[in-house]
Amino acid sequence: MLPQDSHVHTQWSWDALAGSMERACQRAVELGLPSVAFTEHADVTPWTLEQGEQVPEAWHPLLADGVLTPPPLDVDGYRQCLETCRERYPDLRILSGVELSEPHWHAARVQALLEAGDFERVLASVHSAPTADGSGFTEVSSRYGDQPPAEVVRAYLVETVRLIEQFEAFEVLAHIDYPVRYWPASEKPYDPYDFEEEYRHALRLLAAAGKVLEVNTRVPLHPQVLAWWRAEGGQAITFASDAHDPAALARGFGDAVHMAEAAGFRPGRDPHSFWSRS
Numbered sequence: 001m002l003p004q005d006s007h008v009h010t011q012w013s014w015d016a017l018a019g020s021m022e023r024a025c026q027r028a029v030e031l032g033l034p035s036v037a038f039t040e041h042a043d044v045t046p047w048t049l050e051q052g053e054q055v056p057e058a059w060h061p062l063l064a065d066g067v068l069t070p071p072p073l074d075v076d077g078y079r080q081c082l083e084t085c086r087e088r089y090p091d092l093r094i095l096s097g098v099e100l101s102e103p104h105w106h107a108a109r110v111q112a113l114l115e116a117g118d119f120e121r122v123l124a125s126v127h128s129a130p131t132a133d134g135s136g137f138t139e140v141s142s143r144y145g146d147q148p149p150a151e152v153v154r155a156y157l158v159e160t161v162r163l164i165e166q167f168e169a170f171e172v173l174a175h176i177d178y179p180v181r182y183w184p185a186s187e188k189p190y191d192p193y194d195f196e197e198e199y200r201h202a203l204r205l206l207a208a209a210g211k212v213l214e215v216n217t218r219v220p221l222h223p224q225v226l227a228w229w230r231a232e233g234g235q236a237i238t239f240a241s242d243a244h245d246p247a248a249l250a251r252g253f254g255d256a257v258h259m260a261e262a263a264g265f266r267p268g269r270d271p272h273s274f275w276s277r278s
């Protein structure tokens, strides 16, 4: 049996233009997934767009003076939709959830959201970086335009460490290798060993904090990172498609499961629980 998809976006995430909770549930049932967590974006950091950068028309209302400000998560609408899906798909275990972007930069707003949402699965992640001139923030991938790729990844891991050190109210660290998704094809290929020290440092702190590491399949997590997680004392993992479209649900899970087993992790007691070290 496939594990839970622990990181899925639906229409309640502002950037999931093809998202649908209803169809994601349908897809989960078709795939025989036991459980799914709908972890919608709570993005608070405004992004300064690059000169001439285009965004989908649906986001134009979010733009002012070249800065894109993500809208707040509609917690009530999301909750109602989740309840409807739970009634319609009683055999699918549906967890409520949220993905907090840079929560350590926005402590008060994040705390209010967590109180209002009472989410069952709380992911924390870094998506943003300071702009080159330091006047604002941008999506991490934008930094590849003006920074050597290794520096983009290093800065990302440094910010991830700050998140782990400064923010407590989360369970799972999402996509520790997020910038790798956008690594420039024109450069020397990404090699996790170039960042071994930085990865191990972040993983050690994450393990000491009792958190869970996510195996994100958007770009398959390198097996070595999972091996470091275990070596640094990591106890548990989740599997995450990070789907923004129902068709991408549980994508790559077959390979990810094999990798996790080889790295010394095994399923939890329930289909919706974390995998733990064996």
Ligand SMILES: [Zn+2]
Residues within 6 Å of the ligand: 099, 125, 127, 174, 175
């Ligand atoms: Zn994310």
Ligand SMILES: [Zn+2]
Residues within 6 Å of the ligand: 007, 009, 099, 242
């Ligand atoms: Zn996500």
